[in-house]
Amino acid sequence: MIVLARRLVQLVAVVLAATFLTFTAMNTLGDPLFNVVGFVAAVDCDAVEAGEIEDISGQGGTSLGDCAVVAEAREEFHLNEPLPIRYGRWVGDLIRGDFGTSFKNRMPVSTVLADRLPKSLLLMGMAEVFAVALSVPWALAAAYRANRAMDRASTIGAFGMLALPNFALGVILFYFFVVKWQIFPSRFEDDNLAVRLKSLVLPALTLGMPLAATYFRLLRTDLITTLQEDFVVMAKAKGLSNRWIMFRHALRPSMFSLVTVFGLNTAALIGGALIVEQIFSIPGLGRALVEASIRDDYPVVLGATVVIATGFVAINFAVDLVYSYLDPRVRRES
Amino acid sequence: MPDNVANSPLLEVDDLRTTFTIPTGDVKAVRGVSFTLDRGRTLGIVGESGSGKTVLARSIMRLNLGTNVTTTGTAAFDGNDVLTRSPSEMRQLWGSEMAMVFQDPMTSLNPLVRVQRQVTEHLCRHLNLNRSEARQAAVDLLREVRIPDPDTRLRSFPHELSGGMRQRVCIAVALACEPSLLFADEPTTALDVTVQHQILNLLSREQADREMAMVLVTHDLGVVAGRTDDTMVMYAGTVAEYAPTVSLFADMRHPYSEALMRSIPLTSFPSHTRLAAITGRPPDLIDPPTGCAFSPRCPYVQDHCVNEAPPLVEIDDPAHRLACWTPVGSPEALTAFEKNLAAGLPQAVAVDVSTTWSPTGGVDG
Numbered sequence: 001m002i003v004l005a006r007r008l009v010q011l012v013a014v015v016l017a018a019t020f021l022t023f024t025a026m027n028t029l030g031d032p033l034f035n036v037v038g039f040v041a042a043v044d045c046d047a048v049e050a051g052e053i054e055d056i057s058g059q060g061g062t063s064l065g066d067c068a069v070v071a072e073a074r075e076e077f078h079l080n081e082p083l084p085i086r087y088g089r090w091v092g093d094l095i096r097g098d099f100g101t102s103f104k105n106r107m108p109v110s111t112v113l114a115d116r117l118p119k120s121l122l123l124m125g126m127a128e129v130f131a132v133a134l135s136v137p138w139a140l141a142a143a144y145r146a147n148r149a150m151d152r153a154s155t156i157g158a159f160g161m162l163a164l165p166n167f168a169l170g171v172i173l174f175y176f177f178v179v180k181w182q183i184f185p186s187r188f189e190d191d192n193l194a195v196r197l198k199s200l201v202l203p204a205l206t207l208g209m210p211l212a213a214t215y216f217r218l219l220r221t222d223l224i225t226t227l228q229e230d231f232v233v234m235a236k237a238k239g240l241s242n243r244w245i246m247f248r249h250a251l252r253p254s255m256f257s258l259v260t261v262f263g264l265n266t267a268a269l270i271g272g273a274l275i276v277e278q279i280f281s282i283p284g285l286g287r288a289l290v291e292a293s294i295r296d297d298y299p300v301v302l303g304a305t306v307v308i309a310t311g312f313v314a315i316n317f318a319v320d321l322v323y324s325y326l327d328p329r330v331r332r333e334s
Numbered sequence: 335m336p337d338n339v340a341n342s343p344l345l346e347v348d349d350l351r352t353t354f355t356i357p358t359g360d361v362k363a364v365r366g367v368s369f370t371l372d373r374g375r376t377l378g379i380v381g382e383s384g385s386g387k388t389v390l391a392r393s394i395m396r397l398n399l400g401t402n403v404t405t406t407g408t409a410a411f412d413g414n415d416v417l418t419r420s421p422s423e424m425r426q427l428w429g430s431e432m433a434m435v436f437q438d439p440m441t442s443l444n445p446l447v448r449v450q451r452q453v454t455e456h457l458c459r460h461l462n463l464n465r466s467e468a469r470q471a472a473v474d475l476l477r478e479v480r481i482p483d484p485d486t487r488l489r490s491f492p493h494e495l496s497g498g499m500r501q502r503v504c505i506a507v508a509l510a511c512e513p514s515l516l517f518a519d520e521p522t523t524a525l526d527v528t529v530q531h532q533i534l535n536l537l538s539r540e541q542a543d544r545e546m547a548m549v550l551v552t553h554d555l556g557v558v559a560g561r562t563d564d565t566m567v568m569y570a571g572t573v574a575e576y577a578p579t580v581s582l583f584a585d586m587r588h589p590y591s592e593a594l595m596r597s598i599p600l601t602s603f604p605s606h607t608r609l610a611a612i613t614g615r616p617p618d619l620i621d622p623p624t625g626c627a628f629s630p631r632c633p634y635v636q637d638h639c640v641n642e643a644p645p646l647v648e649i650d651d652p653a654h655r656l657a658c659w660t661p662v663g664s665p666e667a668l669t670a671f672e673k674n675l676a677a678g679l680p681q682a683v684a685v686d687v688s689t690t691w692s693p694t695g696g697v698d699g
């Protein structure tokens with residue numbers, strides 16, 4: 001119970017810190033009105049009124065009429081108020097469950113998130129399933145015969161996979177499986193779960209392969225260390241089979257760094273798969289976030305920030321739970 | 335066990351040599367060890383750290399890890415060489431015929447696995463017991479090694495047990511399938527002094543009750559005294575002296591055995607007293623001395639010792655074997671010692687000083 005309360009405090013702190021930074025940055029570095037009223041947002045309307053700037057209405061330039069629009073928008077989005085008050089207002093809305101409205105098409109941010117997040121989560125989940133399903137048996141096989149041919153080849157393969165930029169793998173897969181052989185759809189299809197899963201296979205592979213290479217390296221190294229432990233010699237001296245020793249004695253104590261990195265990667269994937277989302281035309285959270293950032297559509301950026309920060313804290317918590325499942329010595333302390 | 339092998343020794347080791355190849359050279363950890371061990375008998379292997387005791391035991395068990403290890407010679411178990419057996423044949427022997435108790439009970443149990451599985455997992459394999467039979471066997475075993483409240487203990491994780499309890503669990507694991515040969519590799523080195531005796535007594539009792547042969551590895555001559563039938567003193571991977579334990583203590587002939595004897599902590603000394611630690615360090619096993627391996631540290635060393643290694647030969651009593659040109663107590667040894675002392679050889683001086691200490695006179699610091 002105390003653990004849960006501590007996590008909640010952590011969640012609030014992380015969300016507040018992340019959103020405050022984002023909010024400040026987006027309002028001082030960018031121009032939130034740009035998407036609402038277009039180029040005129042940048043115009044110094046006081047100067048126009050004072051006649052210091054030429055009124056060239058209708059020529060794509062500035063007019064007094066445009067300035068009225070700007071003033072109206074400022075009013076609507078409370079942009080006249082000082083930053084801290086606006087941030088406070090935003091937090092207040094958030095507590096009431098209101099994420100605000102996107103500047104772009106005046107859609108509620110919550111609708112945008114509800115549309116984008118599930119796709120990103122599905123992609124993330126599939127990528128991690130591929131990565132784990134590939135890396136764990138691979139690492140077990142390589143560590144069992146460490147430094148033999150198969151292990152050496154695997155190490156080279158893993159480094160190759162890590163060296164290949166993410167988009168390169170994506171483009172290669174896209175070329176062969178979509179363009180050439182037309183096995184998979186060229187863009188995300190949303191009709192039913194089966195179709196959704198199918199159109200996410202390639203993007204998930206693109207994300208999952210480098211992850212698999214990372215997990216492979218970590219788990220292999222830790223397995224090799226564990227296999228030197230006295231308790232492994234003792235298990236051998238009991239006449240247990242190699243398979244049993246690998247799975248029932250060596251695997252679990254070797255998973256700690258894997259679990260840590262797995263958690264970090266998973267959290268990073270929630271909103272961070274934008275390149276792959278771009279290549280495979282998936283309307284995921286990553287793309288929404290990038291598009292919104294470019295347009296200074298800060299309600300959307302903030303909404304996404306809340307989701308991602310929450311994801312980080314939740315995954316952190318999950319990782320700790322897995323730790324205590326793996327290691328009884330941790331279990332007692334918590 | 336077929337009758338025709340029943341009268342051959344249980345374990346017959348001949349010229350066993352184990353070498354580890356490392357980047358800087360070949361570590362010759364065991365350099366030609368031979369001995370026999372009959373059924374139900376006990377052998378103590380004594381030597382200071384690095385003398386090759388663990389490597390010897392693990393070589394016979396075929397438990398040296400890594401691909402850089404080479405073992406030659408023979409180690410016949412029940413008449414068949416174990417060194418040539420396949421891994422699956424070894425798995426038949428491990429646990430059920432040969433078992434091992436390790437030095438450090440803190441690290442030899444898997445910290446993430448409950449005691450119950452660690453005690454029962456090989457029972458199921460070797461004895462074909464089902465789960466509840468295995469559990470019952472585990473309770474009986476824990477009771478036998480004097481672990482109170484076995485039912486609770488089976489559900490514990492290793493970190494919830496004390497060091498002595500853990501070593502008892504390890505002993506239970508080793509005894510579970512009734513092996514005919516047990517290696518105990520410094521089973522008490524990592525434990526509190528008060529627990530050491532209990533564990534040693536437990537091992538001796540189990541060994542006697544089960545008529546199981548046991549190899550007890552230790553760096554402390556005091557541990558084998560009164561506990562083993564025979565004692566083998568090892569130095570730098572070779573046998574220095576081998577004798578029935580009783581005759582060894584009655585008539586210790588090797589300068590190294592004598593030095594070990596001097597380093598036994600007497601109970602009348604304060605526990606922190608480091609007694610007459612042997613001067614100098616063990617030789618480099620990559621490039622061991624050509625002559626007697628102990629010659630750089632021996633108070634009785636002569637020119638001959640440096641040039642030629644002494645063979646292991648029987649002296650007076652045929653069961654007493656010794657590898658030394660001038661056994662302790664011989665007139666030649668005395669002459670050599672006087673000479674070395676006069677020449678100020680550090681090891682001779684150290685011995686001379688330590689013999690003037692008397693246990694009853696007390697020792698300061």
Ligand SMILES: Nc1ncnc2c1ncn2[C@@H]1O[C@H](COP(=O)(O)OP(=O)(O)OP(=O)(O)O)[C@@H](O)[C@H]1O
Pocket residue numbers: 354356361363381382383384385386387388389390400520553619
């Ligand atoms: N895997 C290995 N690779 C290289 N050298 C090794 C290896 N295992 C043991 N040795 C070397 O072999 C020698 C004998 O070691 P061993 O562990 O048998 O000594 P020991 O008599 O058991 O000592 P201790 O009382 O410390 O346990 C040591 O010099 C050690 O460094």
Ligand code: SF4
Pocket residue numbers: 588589590626627628629630632633634635636639640644657658659660661
């Ligand atoms: S007297 Fe010579 S042979 Fe004997 S132990 Fe000393 S050095 Fe070796």
Ligand SMILES: [Mg+2]
Pocket residue numbers: 387388389437519520
């Ligand atoms: Mg040892």
